[in-house]
Amino acid sequence: MKRKRRSQKPKIKLLQAPRLARLKWLRHAFTTRLPGGFNLNYSAADRPAKVEKNRRALLRALGAKTPGPGWQLITLRQRHTDIIRAIASTPPEQLSGSQRERAGGVKLVGDAAVSDQPGYLLAVQVADCLPILLVDVEQRVVAAVHAGWRGTLSSLAAKAVGRMRQDFGCKPKRILAAIGPGIHECCYEVGRAVVEAYEGRFPYGEKLFRRTQPSPSEVHWQQPRLEPSPSFGTRERRPRPAATSPRAERFHLDLVEANQRQLLAAGLQPRNIWASPFCTACRTDLFFSHRAEQGRTGRMMAVIGLVER
Numbered sequence: 001m002k003r004k005r006r007s008q009k010p011k012i013k014l015l016q017a018p019r020l021a022r023l024k025w026l027r028h029a030f031t032t033r034l035p036g037g038f039n040l041n042y043s044a045a046d047r048p049a050k051v052e053k054n055r056r057a058l059l060r061a062l063g064a065k066t067p068g069p070g071w072q073l074i075t076l077r078q079r080h081t082d083i084i085r086a087i088a089s090t091p092p093e094q095l096s097g098s099q100r101e102r103a104g105g106v107k108l109v110g111d112a113a114v115s116d117q118p119g120y121l122l123a124v125q126v127a128d129c130l131p132i133l134l135v136d137v138e139q140r141v142v143a144a145v146h147a148g149w150r151g152t153l154s155s156l157a158a159k160a161v162g163r164m165r166q167d168f169g170c171k172p173k174r175i176l177a178a179i180g181p182g183i184h185e186c187c188y189e190v191g192r193a194v195v196e197a198y199e200g201r202f203p204y205g206e207k208l209f210r211r212t213q214p215s216p217s218e219v220h221w222q223q224p225r226l227e228p229s230p231s232f233g234t235r236e237r238r239p240r241p242a243a244t245s246p247r248a249e250r251f252h253l254d255l256v257e258a259n260q261r262q263l264l265a266a267g268l269q270p271r272n273i274w275a276s277p278f279c280t281a282c283r284t285d286l287f288f289s290h291r292a293e294q295g296r297t298g299r300m301m302a303v304i305g306l307v308e309r
């Protein structure tokens with residue numbers, strides 16, 4: 001049988017939260033590295049033209065009409081802040097060129113975006129840090145959150161829920177959350193300073209860490225462990241060795257549980273929180289991992305947007 005050329009194109013592999021996927025007025029996805037190292041970030045090693053091509057392919061896969069106004073992809077300059085950008089209720093086609101550029105993320109620093117406006121596809125870029133997508137199913141308001149250890153420490157996901165309440169009148173009981181693939185406790189070793197920061201901030205901080213002692217045989221060959229660098233997840237930089245010796249107790253942070261607890265405390269229902277089972281560092285066949293690939297890797301995107309109000 002003759003196959004059409006088109007069907008031979010490798011398909012983009014996307015991960016979706018089942019309950020969000022059922023909402024006809026919503027589009028969302030967590031991208032993977034498939035096909036062929038599907039990098040979506042300009043600062044990674046790929047040529048800009050390739051990144052542009054990948055981004056267009058993602059928009060098409062999510063149903064953006066071409067030609068036509070289609071989706072406006074909203075990216076942020078992610079800096080591990082707790083800054084949340086509300087993308088105003090102006091339809092993308094009514095924005096001026098410079099406004100559109102700002103909305104397109106050229107100048108906006110922030111690590112979460114919220115919008116009630118159809119046509120915007122809010123994006124966070126990740127490779128280990130947790131991407132979290134939120135949607136109020138009644139008010140039809142969406143948010144995308146970038147939560148690494150710093151964002152989680154500053155309760156960014158809970159703050160995004162707060163912003164949805166304040167600015168858009170959302171009710172947390174109606175919010176669905178989807179926590180995408182990120183580095184899990186199995187692979188996310190952190191230094192003592194991170195443990196102390198969490199324990200100082202959250203009454204349950206201690207419960208977010210698994211402690212292990214290296215076995216004597218392990219100590220001989222074990223490399224010094226790495227502290228998460230300030231640029232973790234955003235820029236390639238050599239991680240610094242931790243101050244702790246390889247013999248010392250080790251700490252593994254559970255970012256998923258930390259964010260689940262914050263979302264529950266913010267008023268979400270347990271049954272409304274979905275979490276991907278994948279650890280990015282364990283599954284570099286499927287995902288980019290900043291930690292597992294020593295910073296030399298691409299970035300995935302978590303995206304969410306309204307088709308209609």
Ligand SMILES: [Zn+2]
Pocket residue numbers: 183184185186187188279280281282283
């Ligand atoms: Zn792992």
